Amino acid sequence: MVAYKRPIGVNVDLETGVIPGAKKLVRRLSDLRGYFLDEEAYNELLKDDPVVYEVYAMEQEEKEGDLNFATTVLYPGRVGKEFFFTKGHYHAKPNRAEIYYGIKGEGGMLLQTPEGEVEWIPMKAGTVVYVPPYWAHRTVNTGDEPFIFLAIYPADAGHDYGSIKERGFAKLVIEENGEIKLIDNPRWKD
Numbered sequence: 150m151v152a153y154k155r156p157i158g159v160n161v162d163l164e165t166g167v168i169p170g171a172k173k174l175v176r177r178l179s180d181l182r183g184y185f186l187d188e189e190a191y192n193e194l195l196k197d198d199p200v201v202y203e204v205y206a207m208e209q210e211e212k213e214g215d216l217n218f219a220t221t222v223l224y225p226g227r228v229g230k231e232f233f234f235t236k237g238h239y240h241a242k243p244n245r246a247e248i249y250y251g252i253k254g255e256g257g258m259l260l261q262t263p264e265g266e267v268e269w270i271p272m273k274a275g276t277v278v279y280v281p282p283y284w285a286h287r288t289v290n291t292g293d294e295p296f297i298f299l300a301i302y303p304a305d306a307g308h309d310y311g312s313i314k315e316r317g318f319a320k321l322v323i324e325e326n327g328e329i330k331l332i333d334n335p336r337w338k339d
């Protein structure tokens with residue numbers, strides 16, 4: 150006999166990204182130590198320790214076949230030339246895919262295979278991004294207002310932050326002379 154769970158319907162606040170009843174996670178700059186290239190700029194900004202992003206997650210038990218969903222509110226800002234970003238991760242079960250949907254603001258997603266092949270997908274309200282199995286993914290706020298999006302992912306996907314924390318992505322997303330640029334990450338090692 151199947152133990153039926155109850156369906157859920159919630160309204161995401163499209164201005165703030167809040168999902169009523171969701172679990173809230175806050176990531177401050179101090180949670181992102183070692184992630185940004187410019188350590189001097191990082192330490193200077195750390196005096197205020199700003200919130201870089203918040204996640205509102207509706208998560209189920211980590212079982213195959215079920216789905217989670219979560220909004221992320223990624224604040225505008227930079228550490229040196231680098232735009233604020235989420236930590237970025239592979240899934241602990243690396244073959245699990247994911248869908249993102251842009252709600253507000255502007256930014257993009259950096260994706261990377263374990264071999265270091267990188268893709269950059271610009272995002273704004275209405276953009277749907279398909280994250281294929283095996284690709285690490287990080288979102289970046291390239292605008293001057295909060296960048297808000299919804300993610301839908303398998304409940305058993307999990308997060309593997311380790312290799313991104315150690316090596317980062319092969320590309321950095323920076324602002325230079327008023328332009329958004331992707332440059333090689335000097336700390337990236339194959």
Ligand code: S6P
Nearest residue numbers: 204219221235236237238300302
């Ligand atoms: C989960 C999904 C998102 C991120 C969130 C924060 O699979 O990709 O909900 O968890 O955007 O990013 P991160 O890299 O700190 O988990």
Ligand code: ZN
Nearest residue numbers: 240247286302
């Ligand atoms: Zn994910």
